[in-house]
Amino acid sequence: MSYPEKFQGIAVADHKDWKNPIKIDYEPKKFYDHDVDVEIDACGVCGSDIHCAAGHWGQKKLPLVVGHEIIGRVVRVGPKCHTGVKKGDRVGVGAQVYACLDCERCKSDYENYCPDFVTTYSQPYKDGYVSQGGYATHVRVHEHFVIPIPENIPTHLAAPLLCGGITVFSPLLNNGCGPNKKVGIVGIGGIGHMGLIFAKAMGAEVYAISRSSRKKKDALELGADHFIATKEDPEWYKKFSSTLDLVVVCASSLTDVNFDELVKVMRIPGRILSISVPDNSERLTLKPMELPGVLIGNSCLGSRKELLELLKLVSEKNLKIWVETLPISVKSVHEAFDRMDKGDVRYRFTFIDYDKEFKR
Ligand SMILES: [Zn+2]
Ligand SMILES: [Zn+2]
Numbered sequence: 001m002s003y004p005e006k007f008q009g010i011a012v013a014d015h016k017d018w019k020n021p022i023k024i025d026y027e028p029k030k031f032y033d034h035d036v037d038v039e040i041d042a043c044g045v046c047g048s049d050i051h052c053a054a055g056h057w058g059q060k061k062l063p064l065v066v067g068h069e070i071i072g073r074v075v076r077v078g079p080k081c082h083t084g085v086k087k088g089d090r091v092g093v094g095a096q097v098y099a100c101l102d103c104e105r106c107k108s109d110y111e112n113y114c115p116d117f118v119t120t121y122s123q124p125y126k127d128g129y130v131s132q133g134g135y136a137t138h139v140r141v142h143e144h145f146v147i148p149i150p151e152n153i154p155t156h157l158a159a160p161l162l163c164g165g166i167t168v169f170s171p172l173l174n175n176g177c178g179p180n181k182k183v184g185i186v187g188i189g190g191i192g193h194m195g196l197i198f199a200k201a202m203g204a205e206v207y208a209i210s211r212s213s214r215k216k217k218d219a220l221e222l223g224a225d226h227f228i229a230t231k232e233d234p235e236w237y238k239k240f241s242s243t244l245d246l247v248v249v250c251a252s253s254l255t256d257v258n259f260d261e262l263v264k265v266m267r268i269p270g271r272i273l274s275i276s277v278p279d280n281s282e283r284l285t286l287k288p289m290e291l292p293g294v295l296i297g298n299s300c301l302g303s304r305k306e307l308l309e310l311l312k313l314v315s316e317k318n319l320k321i322w323v324e325t326l327p328i329s330v331k332s333v334h335e336a337f338d339r340m341d342k343g344d345v346r347y348r349f350t351f352i353d354y355d356k357e358f359k360r
Pocket of ligand 2: 047049163164
């Protein structure tokens with residue numbers, strides 16, 4: 001049995017052996033009137049995939065297909081769909097597949113903070129079905145979370161925008177990134193590299209903040225105007241005292257980020273937004289006394305409206321994020337997981353060649 005009764009995917013079967021996934025067939029969720037089926041052509045590898053696969057966020061229902069930076073073509077459209085999505089459209093699906101679309105947050109275009117949020121993989125819907133992600137032949141999802149992709153963005157470069165890209169773009173957009181603003185990006189591998197590109201494209205003066213100067217050349221090429229290596233210059237926060245209007249923290253671990261130093265480089269009223277979703281055991285530590293006038297907060301994904309805005313920016317300015325492609329397979333998922341775990345990627349993986357791996 002195959003589509004539409006069954007999907008096929010590459011799944012983590014054991015958190016302890018997460019780097020060795022297996023191929024599985026599984027039943028899709030029930031098809032509702034607002035649902036869309038997407039035949040997948042590519043999927044980015046997000047840090048969340050690693051955290052979830054490795055069990056950093058607790059035991060998940062296994063086997064689990066991760067992946068939430070999906071690009072594909074629409075093959076089925078529910079009878080009540082009204083967003084204009086059509087069969088054959090090239091679309092993206094990010095890290096969210098459901099929201100109530102009726103609460104105050106949803107109605108004000110913050111459905112990414114809806115209390116009924118369902119994430120693209122590993123979370124039960126209200127009917128009990130546990131969502132499965134994009135290392136698979138297909139994904140079935142509510143039309144609101146199916147995003148049209150502008151023609152001039154290549155598929156492998158579009159995929160990482162759907163989670164990583166929007167996650168760093170949303171706090172930039174919502175906190176005044178633009179001309180005459182000085183914006184810092186902390187942690188410039190992975191998602192951070194997109195932060196540098198977007199902040200520059202939005203017109204800000206951009207500061208790349210990293211522990212060592214290993215990525216300095218890349219950061220300047222990506223659009224940073226300044227580079228700060230915090231571990232190589234213990235006085236860095238004195239040199240850049242009261243400089244930045246906005247900082248987005250993209251480091252995968254917050255334990256390593258020294259917030260006591262970071263607040264000193266902020267102008268008043270500066271804002272520090274973290275987008276990290278680290279291991280369950282991590283805690284953020286800072287001295288409350290050092291905080292006067294600086295706001296610290298968290299930002300999670302982005303809305304459909306913000307995603308459309310990001311795609312418009314990337315399309316109009318022809319922005320190119322840095323992506324390594326791998327042909328989807330059990331072997332490639334192993335390789336991507338292993339290299340991501342070691343931080344060995346410049347700066348994002350996208351799985352491609354789905355037609356070669358999956359008979360559909
Ligand atoms: Zn809602
Ligand atoms: Zn993600």
